[in-house]
Amino acid sequence: MESDKQEPTSDNTRASLEQRLVKLRPRLLAFARLQLADPVQAEDMVQEALVGALESLSGFKGQAKFETWVFGILRHKLVDTIRRRGRDVVAEYDANELADIDDLFNPRAHWAVGAQPEVWRQPENSCERDHFWEAFDLCVFHLPRSSAQVFAMRELMGLETREICDSLAISEQNCWVILHRTRLKLRACLETGWFSKEEVS
Amino acid sequence: MTLACKRATELMSLRIDRPLTALESASLRMHLLMCGYCRRCDSQLEMLHRITARRREDGEPQETDPPET
Numbered sequence: 001m002e003s004d005k006q007e008p009t010s011d012n013t014r015a016s017l018e019q020r021l022v023k024l025r026p027r028l029l030a031f032a033r034l035q036l037a038d039p040v041q042a043e044d045m046v047q048e049a050l051v052g053a054l055e056s057l058s059g060f061k062g063q064a065k066f067e068t069w070v071f072g073i074l075r076h077k078l079v080d081t082i083r084r085r086g087r088d089v090v091a092e093y094d095a096n097e098l099a100d101i102d103d104l105f106n107p108r109a110h111w112a113v114g115a116q117p118e119v120w121r122q123p124e125n126s127c128e129r130d131h132f133w134e135a136f137d138l139c140v141f142h143l144p145r146s147s148a149q150v151f152a153m154r155e156l157m158g159l160e161t162r163e164i165c166d167s168l169a170i171s172e173q174n175c176w177v178i179l180h181r182t183r184l185k186l187r188a189c190l191e192t193g194w195f196s197k198e199e200v201s
Numbered sequence: 202m203t204l205a206c207k208r209a210t211e212l213m214s215l216r217i218d219r220p221l222t223a224l225e226s227a228s229l230r231m232h233l234l235m236c237g238y239c240r241r242c243d244s245q246l247e248m249l250h251r252i253t254a255r256r257r258e259d260g261e262p263q264e265t266d267p268p269e270t
Contacts, residue, residue: 072260075260101207105205109205110205111239116238117239156256177211179218187246
């Protein structure tokens with residue numbers, strides 16, 4: 001991916017933005033397929049989001065936030081569909097596809113050696129940099145599927161736990177347990193993959 | 202009253218999704234006073250929650266942007 005920062009204005013041309021849209025498609029599709037049971041519906045929704053983005057490209061200004069903006073278009077469509085049709089459309093929840101955090105704690109339930117949180121070298125605003133959300137999504141998609149789904153509904157789509165458990169037909173208690181484990185796994189993954197690195201590209 | 206780290210992390214995560222009860226909140230606070238790793242974990246989880254919320258805001262439709270000059 002090309003740099004988001006300090007790009008010459010020529011790179012902000014329609015052609016280059018269209019190129020970036022094409023490159024973004026697989027990540028959008030992975031995101032939609034995580035949420036929707038029907039892969040065809042996921043494809044259609046991504047297609048609609050891409051067309052929607054193309055249509056409003058000329059009005060697009062915030063270059064550095066391009067990907068976030070396109071993701072936002074897809075997110076609105078997903079949230080809307082899930083709110084309207086809930087369990088009829090969401091990918092089925094599977095209790096066997098959840099993150100396990102046994103490796104993070106010792107038998108006394110304290111941090112296991114090697115799993116203790118480290119000091120993060122990269123500051124919070126390093127998430128504004130080019131590859132951060134790619135690294136982030138990679139960590140999310142490495143999680144067991146149902147964990148990734150619940151996490152994405154909560155933190156990437158901004159649904160409340162009440163809405164999530166309704167659409168997945170699980171208890172809110174269960175939802176909290178899943179989010180707890182998933183956040184810890186993701187924290188560890190991002191620590192290794194981004195925040196404790198000396199330099200990030 | 203002492204919490205193990207694992208339970209403390211449960212409360213840290215829960216706090217993002219619903220308000221803690223007074224007892225939960227006090228137990229967590231007490232644990233954080235004593236445990237540096239959990240303090241680190243807590244601030245990192247909060248930060249991850251914050252940046253994902255910001256990502257959603259940044260992805261809001263363009264109409265909210267100031268008009269082009």
